[in-house]
Amino acid sequence: MLLAYSSQRVAYPYFLVALLLFLLQVVVGTWLALSYAVTMPQWLVDILPFSTTRAIHTNLLVLWLLLGFMGTTYFMIPEETEREIFSPLLAYLQLTLLVGTGVTAIVGFLLGWTKGKPLLEIPFPLDYLVVAGALIFLFNVGMTVIQAKQWTLIQGSLFGGLVFLAVMYLFNLPFYANLSIDWYYWWWVIHLWVEGAWELVAAALTAWILIKITNVPRELVEKWLYVELGLFLFTGIAGTGHHYYWLGAPKYWLWVGGFFSALEPLPILLMVLDAWHYIRNRRAGLNGRLIFTLAVGMSILHFVGAGFWGFAHTLPQINYYTHGSQVTVAHGHLAFFGAYVLLNIMSFYYAMPRLEGLAEFDERRGTLAFWWMSITMMLMTLAFSVAGVLQTYVERVMGLGYMTAQAQMRFWFAILVVLGLSLLGGVILTVVDLLTLRPALAGAKKA
Amino acid sequence: MTNKLAKLIFYLGTLISLVLFLALTFDTHRQIQTLTHADQLSEQVVAGKRVWHKYNCNDCHTILGFGSYYGPDMTKVYWRRGSEGIKAVIRSPEKFTTWRKMPRLPLTDKELEDLVAFLQWTSEIDTQGWPPQDQKLRGAPGRAVTLGVSPGAVLFQEKGCFACHRLYGTGGQQGPELTHVGSRLSYETIEKVLTDPRSTNPQATMPPPMVSHEERDRLAAFLAGMK
Missing domain, CATH: 1.10.760.10 (Cytochrome c-like domain)
Known part of the structure; x- marks a missing residue:
């Protein structure tokens, strides 16, 4: 019996929807690259402006990543608490509500219905439905954990991160008359999500999967988890200040933001070393290599994308020239991919075979898809970076016009269209593989 | 590293960062009134901000450097184009754009006036000298x-x-x-x-x-x- 608890099955539809939305997100992303590279006719721009497709691209990202986290949580929490989920029915209801809200929001964007705030475009009253969905989730997971009466740090980090995530979203609900204050609290949602709440969730899910696949002692993992979480929150909370340099806030944010965010790579580096150490010293033989490849690949790209590319433009002296340019785009793509996309894919590759009742599965397609997507994303990051450096130099340092700089960057957007299509290929392979896992070939087991 | 030390790092690290962050947030609220000339936040400026949101301008243009990067930054656009310049572009974007297009948006005359007031107010925010260009x-x-x-x-x-x-x-x-x-x-x-x-x-x-x-x-x- 591969599934210890039957209610773990609620994870499957979450994964299914998440994967389909991921696919759609990359299709729309490639369209965005095309919009940068070629001249769209005016009539098309009038009915389908870049702003609409960009809103769809980013909202799909947030929606599918969150659905992935939620599904993985539902898969993990019964094993961690040693009891069934409080209410599988509520879990299905929550999925229906969130997907329904998401689809309505996207159709709404196409019709011009929007809150008009980047990444948080979902308008009233749909934003309240998102809150309702999050509350159902927290209630369901919370009740399961409470009834189990055996708290572990992994549960605490996961549940704490999820509550943190939901609370921060509330800062998106009011209308702020002052533009500077509006952006000040926008970052409480966005920054404290990706460099706070989501990191707690990610650290918990990663720690749990690492324990499962390596059999290293829980005490060791939890001890280092405390240190990681402490460093994440120490650098991440005050590190929000690196978004406050130029928005009309006091000058001391240049010091506070610069100092704390410069330390932000440290906890990620610790995660890389931890994952590496646990995998090298693993005790039980979990067959297969893909899950380990994903765990190491994830932590390394998390470090390169969030840590290295983030550090590269976080100091105020550099950020003065790079702020709001394609340099940010380069960082954003690799950071999200390394930190959260690969985490979800690793979680799917851990949970899906068990949901399908496969002790071992043919890993060839999944391994190819991992390398394909990761190499493509790395090349995309480099292309965005070249465009970003050109923009920084031509527009900000030389002071030539915005479009003069864009003309210099155009070639790199054409490259990005090609890379976008390549990424799409890798994503299709991942999705198809996860949905049609096959038993391992007899001869290939130990290969 | 002992367990005790690990927990200490977690609690102390979180607490220090949180207290500092909240204290500075409190102070920022006091100073931001002056830095953004909040006394000049008229009803028209706020109405203009709603127009800015309504047409999702921010998913093509950055403002204060935030948003999407498809069009030029709007923080100091009032310095670049002035009120008539801004209106002319929004009324007929096709006359001003070459190979990257801006949609023709159905703003009313009042919405246009409000939006210009919002962008004029925005141009006076003290952004520590950003953007350089x-x-x-x-x-x-x-x-x-x-x-x-x-x-x-x-x-x-x-x-x-x-x-x-x-x-x-x-x-x-x-x-x-x-x-x-x-x-x-x-x-x-x-x-x-x-x-x-x-x-x-x-x-x-x-x-x-x-x-x-x-x-x-x-x-x-x-x-x-x-x-």
Whole structure:
């Protein structure tokens, strides 16, 4: 019996929807690259402006990543608490509500219905439905954990991160008359999500999967988890200040933001070393290599994308020239991919075979898809970076016009269209593989 | 590393960062009133901010450097184009864009006025000198006025001429440099161009400036004096 608890099955539809939305997100992303590279006719721009497709691209990202986290949580929490989920029915209801809200929001964007705030475009009253969905989730997971009466740090980090995530979203609900204050609290949602709440969730899910696949002692993992979480929150909370340099806030944010965010790579580096150490010293033989490849690949790209590319433009002296340019785009793509996309894919590759009742599965397609997507994303990051450096130099340092700089960057957007299509290929392979896992070939087991 | 030390790092690290962050947030709220000239946040400016959201401008343009990167940053657009310049672009974006297009948005006249008020207010936020590329525009009309040529210099800024034309190296690249235009064109020709740009050059892409007769004469006098 591969599934210890039957209610773990609620994870499957979450994964299914998440994967389909991921696919759609990359299709729309490639369209965005095309919009940068070629001249769209005016009539098309009038009915389908870049702003609409960009809103769809980013909202799909947030929606599918969150659905992935939620599904993985539902898969993990019964094993961690040693009891069934409080209410599988509520879990299905929550999925229906969130997907329904998401689809309505996207159709709404196409019709011009929007809150008009980047990444948080979902308008009233749909934003309240998102809150309702999050509350159902927290209630369901919370009740399961409470009834189990055996708290572990992994549960605490996961549940704490999820509550943190939901609370921060509330800062998106009011209308702020002052533009500077509006952006000040926008970052409480966005920054404290990706460099706070989501990191707690990610650290918990990663720690749990690492324990499962390596059999290293829980005490060791939890001890280092405390240190990681402490460093994440120490650098991440005050590190929000690196978004406050130029928005009309006091000058001391240049010091506070610069100092704390410069330390932000440290906890990620610790995660890389931890994952590496646990995998090298693993005790039980979990067959297969893909899950380990994903765990190491994830932590390394998390470090390169969030840590290295983030550090590269976080100091105020550099950020003065790079702020709001394609340099940010380069960082954003690799950071999200390394930190959260690969985490979800690793979680799917851990949970899906068990949901399908496969002790071992043919890993060839999944391994190819991992390398394909990761190499493509790395090349995309480099292309965005070249465009970003050109923009920084031509527009900000030389002071030539915005479009003069864009003309210099155009070639790199054409490259990005090609890379976008390549990424799409890798994503299709991942999705198809996860949905049609096959038993391992007899001869290939130990290969 | 002992378990105790690990927990200490977690609790202490989180607490220090959180307390510092909340304390500075409290102080920021006090200072931001001055830094953003919050006393000038009129009803019209707030209405303009709602227009900004309504048409999802921020998913193509950055403002304060945040948002999408498909179009130029809007923080100091008021310095670059002035109120008439902003209105002209929004009314007929197809006349101003070349290979990257902006949608034609159905703003009402009132929405347009409100949006301009919002962008004017935004341009005065103290952004510690960001963005670098717009700093040279600060005081550009002032410089032209102190040259003592003509009060038409003020109009040159307000009507958004700097969006496409340069004076003493300041301004846009689309139109010709006008620093010595008075030595090339007569007062009468300049006046003709200002009335209808295509009257002297049928290929002209310049939109007819939104000016009264009196303003046109003052602008022409100013430009004719630029020798």
